[in-house]
Amino acid sequence: MPIPNLDLSRLRDQHRMMWRIRALEEAALRGLDEKIVLGAIHPSIGQEAVAVGVVGNLRRDDILLSTHRGHGHTLAKGANPDAMLCELFGRIGGNCGGKGGSMHIADFSVGMLGANGVVGANIVIAAGAAHAIKLKREDRVVCCIFGDGAINRGPFLEGLNWAQVFGLPVLFVCEDNGFAATTRTATMTAGGGPSVRARAMGLMAEEVDGNDILAVDSMARRLVAEIRAGGGPRFLHAHTYRLTGHTGADPATYRPAAEVAAARALEPIARTAAVLAEAGLSADDLAADRAAAEQEMLTAFLAARAAPFPDPAVAFTDVQDAGAPSLEHV
Amino acid sequence: MAMMTYLDAARAALAEEMRRDPTVWAVGEDLGRGGVFSQYRGLVEEFGPERISDAPISEAAILGAAVGAAMMGTRPVVEMRFSDFALCAVDELVNQAAKARYMFGGQTRVPLVVREPMGMWRSSAAQHSQSLEAWYAHIPGLVVVCPSTPADNKALLKAAIRSDDPVVYLEHKHLWPLEGEVPDGDHVLPFGQAAIVTPGSDLTIVSWSAQVHVCADAVATLARQGVKAELIDLRTLWPWDKETVLASAARTGRLLIVHEAVQAGGFGAEIAATAAEHITARIRRLGAPRAPIGYAPPLEDAVRVQAPAIVAAALGLVNGRQLG
Ligand SMILES: Cc1ncc(C[n+]2csc(CCOP(=O)(O)OP(=O)(O)O)c2C)c(N)n1
Ligand SMILES: [Mg+2]
Numbered sequence: 299m300p301i302p303n304l305d306l307s308r309l310r311d312q313h314r315m316m317w318r319i320r321a322l323e324e325a326a327l328r329g330l331d332e333k334i335v336l337g338a339i340h341p342s343i344g345q346e347a348v349a350v351g352v353v354g355n356l357r358r359d360d361i362l363l364s365t366h367r368g369h370g371h372t373l374a375k376g377a378n379p380d381a382m383l384c385e386l387f388g389r390i391g392g393n394c395g396g397k398g399g400s401m402h403i404a405d406f407s408v409g410m411l412g413a414n415g416v417v418g419a420n421i422v423i424a425a426g427a428a429h430a431i432k433l434k435r436e437d438r439v440v441c442c443i444f445g446d447g448a449i450n451r452g453p454f455l456e457g458l459n460w461a462q463v464f465g466l467p468v469l470f471v472c473e474d475n476g477f478a479a480t481t482r483t484a485t486m487t488a489g490g491g492p493s494v495r496a497r498a499m500g501l502m503a504e505e506v507d508g509n510d511i512l513a514v515d516s517m518a519r520r521l522v523a524e525i526r527a528g529g530g531p532r533f534l535h536a537h538t539y540r541l542t543g544h545t546g547a548d549p550a551t552y553r554p555a556a557e558v559a560a561a562r563a564l565e566p567i568a569r570t571a572a573v574l575a576e577a578g579l580s581a582d583d584l585a586a587d588r589a590a591a592e593q594e595m596l597t598a599f600l601a602a603r604a605a606p607f608p609d610p611a612v613a614f615t616d617v618q619d620a621g622a623p624s625l626e627h628v
Numbered sequence: 629m630a631m632m633t634y635l636d637a638a639r640a641a642l643a644e645e646m647r648r649d650p651t652v653w654a655v656g657e658d659l660g661r662g663g664v665f666s667q668y669r670g671l672v673e674e675f676g677p678e679r680i681s682d683a684p685i686s687e688a689a690i691l692g693a694a695v696g697a698a699m700m701g702t703r704p705v706v707e708m709r710f711s712d713f714a715l716c717a718v719d720e721l722v723n724q725a726a727k728a729r730y731m732f733g734g735q736t737r738v739p740l741v742v743r744e745p746m747g748m749w750r751s752s753a754a755q756h757s758q759s760l761e762a763w764y765a766h767i768p769g770l771v772v773v774c775p776s777t778p779a780d781n782k783a784l785l786k787a788a789i790r791s792d793d794p795v796v797y798l799e800h801k802h803l804w805p806l807e808g809e810v811p812d813g814d815h816v817l818p819f820g821q822a823a824i825v826t827p828g829s830d831l832t833i834v835s836w837s838a839q840v841h842v843c844a845d846a847v848a849t850l851a852r853q854g855v856k857a858e859l860i861d862l863r864t865l866w867p868w869d870k871e872t873v874l875a876s877a878a879r880t881g882r883l884l885i886v887h888e889a890v891q892a893g894g895f896g897a898e899i900a901a902t903a904a905e906h907i908t909a910r911i912r913r914l915g916a917p918r919a920p921i922g923y924a925p926p927l928e929d930a931v932r933v934q935a936p937a938i939v940a941a942a943l944g945l946v947n948g949r950q951l952g
Binding site: 361363392393394395396397398402404405406407411412414415416419421422423424425426427428429430431433434440452453455456457459460463615616617618619620621623 | 653678679683684686688689691692693694695696697698699700701702704719720723724728729730731732733734735736768769770771791792793819820866867868
């Protein structure tokens with residue numbers, strides 16, 4: 299049944315962006331195969347609707363903080379995939395000049411204040427970014443995305459409490475893919491989970507099917523609007539599933555194939571395509587979105603693969619102003 | 629010049645910096661009532677509760693929020709109450725504040741000051757007495773400041789607030805009531821500039837923070853015995869003033885480093901090693917035994933580096949066989 303009041307062009311854009319994320323992750327995995335991705339990568343394949351649905355509701359000058367599994371969030375915020383792949387390969391032209399890699403990608407020019415290699419650490423930093431926005435009387439919003447595993451770290455409690463006490467403009471998004479590395483998060487989490495904990499601290503919290511782009515989009519739009527209107531922090535718990543292993547190198551043999559197959563049937567891009575087809579979009583148009591994304595990321599991949607490594611002297615820049623390292627040890 | 633306590637000098641520095649720069653704000657537990665040592669007394673009345681902000685007992689959030697707020701263009705001064713409690717925020721300081729500029733390829737700065745009252749003070753026992761400055765000096769990205777006088781506490785806190793680097797600012801609790809002359813006006817000290825407290829020619833003694841004053845007592849005793857010690861107050865541990873220390877020790881031929889912190893792995897080891905690599909001198913260091921700090925005064929004193937021990941170490945260096 300066609301969905302009433304469907305914003306077809308918005309959904310088409312979201313379909314394109316989800317394909318861009320997936321194609322970027324595939325390019326990253328190819329880089330891992332070719333051993334030009336040097337460190338660990340954490341693909342977000344299967345979780346694209348959370349990135350697109352949430353981040354698509356932020357303004358360019360809004361702020362995003364992400365996690366080790368942050369490629370999708372970052373791309374959705376407007377980062378350049380050429381720079382992202384250069385960063386993954388440790389090359390000149392990377393967002394961080396090769397100093398960060400996958401887990402430290404940041405693009406301050408689009409308000410992306412960093413992935414983070416420490417689970418849960420971004421929650422308190424996000425609270426502080428929102429604190430500065432409030433002090434400066436700006437109408438920007440901070441969005442902080444973290445995994446289901448992060449809710450068992452102390453900064454989850456400290457950061458949510460802080461945001462609520464100070465009434466800060468921040469949207470906390472728990473992107474719940476069911477796993478914390480190889481552990482089923484539920485087996486190590488007491489009580490009712492993310493939203494229950496958030497509500498216990500007085501935050502308004504919502505749950506959503508994180509593989510349903512329309513649901514994520516409309517929920518995030520409402521929450522961001524409430525925050526921007528001065529309503530204080532909000533919490534969104536989005537249920538999704540990690541279709542790959544924890545890292546690109548993890549075969550994830552700790553979960554049954556049938557479970558993965560069932561989850562694959564619910565993956566967000568195909569579901570989005572089905573809605574678009576129902577609304578009259580042709581199979582050719584749908585295929586063209588995918589092809590365009592794959593072409594874009596292939597071009598970015600080839601350019602990044604050809605980019606040079608940074609000069610070793612760069613290891614000593616941007617450490618600090620006072621007492622900066624000298625080259626006496628090289 | 630005005631006579632001022634170490635505590636009031638820092639309070640004046642913060643107030644002056646908050647007046648000249650509206651992006652400076654302070655946050656920590658109990659600041660609205662002046663803070664636990666009343667270092668913030670009167671400030672909320674002048675600047676209001678947003679800029680002199682209370683905080684929940686959430687050290688990770690206090691420091692982590694400061695990282696986010698600093699990356700967003702403000703200059704937070706965060707109060708950790710006791711340096712021991714800053715250990716609840718080690719990730720935020722070491723993995724986040726110290727690394728953000730580097731790992732994001734220079735896209736940001738983290739201009740925050742972490743005030744950490746340190747050191748032994750009136751039977752505060754094992755969890756409220758530590759001197760952990762060497763840990764911070766070990767971390768690339770951090771500046772480490774250990775002022776010993778009211779004048780320095782004012783000039784260095786101003787420098788710390790103006791710095792674009794994250795600064796670990798270690799005030800010694802025992803020094804809060806210490807009075808001294810503080811220059812009027814906007815006096816700011818650069819980091820990495822040691823002070824020669826007493827000039828001398830027989831040996832060089834290097835120290836910092838409250839231990840400088842214990843060393844000064846020892847230097848007076850040594851003078852009465854005809855030994856002219858040059859006492860250097862390092863003032864900042866990172867960057868530290870190698871030039872002044874090495875020049876002095878090269879001239880006197882004897883170097884004694886004294887600190888309140890545990891000797892093993894202390895910053896004295898770094899200074900001693902650097903001196904050994906660059907100059908010819910007899911070198912000794914003197915720090916606390918590697919034991920927690922006890923509550924009862926005799927236990928506390930047993931791990932305190934006191935003037936007689938400094939005198940003995942100095943005489944050992946002066947009377948010992950000359951190297952080289
Ligand atoms: C403080 C900390 N502990 C452990 C790790 C190692 N680690 C990296 S990702 C991860 C699992 C995180 O699970 P979750 O928060 O659900 O995010 P997901 O990987 O599922 O996206 C772990 C344990 C870490 N990076 N930081
Ligand atoms: Mg997870």
